[in-house]
Amino acid sequence: MESMPAGFWVLYGIILSLVLISSIIYWVIRKFSPLAAIALIFSLLLPLISFVYTVQRTEGSPYEYIMIQLQADHWLAIFIAVGYVYISIWLLIVLADLLIKAYKIxxxxxxxxxxxxxxxxxxxxxxxxxxxxxxxxxxxxxxxxxxxxxxxxxxxxxxx
CATH class of the missing domain: 1.20.5 (Single alpha-helices involved in coiled-coils or other helix-helix interfaces)
Incomplete structure (x- = not known):
């Protein structure tokens, strides 16, 4: 059983922290509130679900295991993939909003x-x-x- 490199886990933690912080801020100021709430839930649940789901693998990295399970149409792997896609889209929305605000300065x-x-x-x-x-x-x-x-x-x- 392999693990991902240490640099990946650092980047993963930073991205999830950014998602958590930005979703809390946007939820509190009531901007994109429903989207922020979903991002908040995903940022808390996805690491836990991904960890528990990929612990059962016998070989390979967590990424490889999720890809194999996605090809087998396993519902939990689909949920994890959709969650990470949503987090990526959320970060793009936040980045676009911040760039629009910065452009007004x-x-x-x-x-x-x-x-x-x-x-x-x-x-x-x-x-x-x-x-x-x-x-x-x-x-x-x-x-x-x-x-x-x-x-x-x-x-x-x-x-x-």
């Missing part, structure tokens, strides 16, 4: 516009030109292939 707005202009300049100057070249090459190859196919086609007989 004038200093942050100015810095993000400056960064956006730099990225747009770099994109237009370097990346877009290379993409344009590659698209022309692809278009040319596709047209050559189409022309070759037309040459090798048998002439169609007209129906009488």
């Amino acid at each position: 004038p200093y942050v707005y100015d810095r993000l516009n400056w960064l956006g202009n730099k990225i747009a300049h770099y994109w237009n100057r370097y990346i877009y030109q290379h993409m344009k070249r590659w698209l022309l090459v692809i278009k040319e190859k596709l047209s050559n292939k189409k022309n070759k196919n037309e040459l090798h086609e048998e002439p169609r007989k007209e129906s009488q």
